[in-house]
Amino acid sequence: MELRSVEELMDLLHACRGAWDTPVFPRSRLHPSGGRPVGDPVDLHDHALQTAALLRRGRPSDKELQVAGLVHDIGHLLRPGDDAGHADHAADAIRPLLGERVSRLVRLHVAAKRYLATASPRGLPPRSTSTPAAQGGAMTPREATAFEHDPLAEDAVTLWQADDAGKVVGLYAGDMEDWRTVLELVAERSARLGAVD
Numbered sequence: 001m002e003l004r005s006v007e008e009l010m011d012l013l014h015a016c017r018g019a020w021d022t023p024v025f026p027r028s029r030l031h032p033s034g035g036r037p038v039g040d041p042v043d044l045h046d047h048a049l050q051t052a053a054l055l056r057r058g059r060p061s062d063k064e065l066q067v068a069g070l071v072h073d074i075g076h077l078l079r080p081g082d083d084a085g086h087a088d089h090a091a092d093a094i095r096p097l098l099g100e101r102v103s104r105l106v107r108l109h110v111a112a113k114r115y116l117a118t119a120s121p122r123g124l125p126p127r128s129t130s131t132p133a134a135q136g137g138a139m140t141p142r143e144a145t146a147f148e149h150d151p152l153a154e155d156a157v158t159l160w161q162a163d164d165a166g167k168v169v170g171l172y173a174g175d176m177e178d179w180r181t182v183l184e185l186v187a188e189r190s191a192r193l194g195a196v197d
Helices: 006-014 044-058 063-071 086-098 100-119 141-148 153-165 176-196
Strands: none
Touching: 006 044, 006 063, 006 086, 006 176, 044 063, 044 153, 044 176, 063 086, 063 100, 063 153, 063 176, 086 100, 086 176, 100 141, 100 153, 100 176
16 A cells, blocks of 8 residues: 555554554453563554654654654554554655655664664663564564664654654554655655756
């Protein structure tokens, strides 16, 4: 699926309300060894808003990074149950509308997690140590070096850190409609750049 309009994207983002990062309702997703819930404690809607708000606070002038935070997990909605491929599905869907940089940041947010699992595994929060294996595992030294040399590596790590922090139950981070204008600006800029190419 490729998204061609902000309206289509807004419809998908609104559909994230009540949708989770795995297809099973979170209260019934219990870890077999400890009885604690598996997966994110908030739905994709609240997670998107929290992630984008954190990026807006930390990088107020980088609208593309903020938008990447807003849309980074829509792959869970596009292909439920495909945790390993969710970043690729989201990146492919938004690329025609939001452009190459936003798409690459979305694609790289899982790589950033894998990189951090390699570079500083003790630095990953406990809830994040269970998913790298399902998303490719820790990086090999060659993969880590390639990631470090990617011009978007630092931004991808920033996105993943906001992704990891944007999972607070009950935290109000604004309304989805508040992001429509920002999405339109990024989409217009992407269309202008595409017209120049």
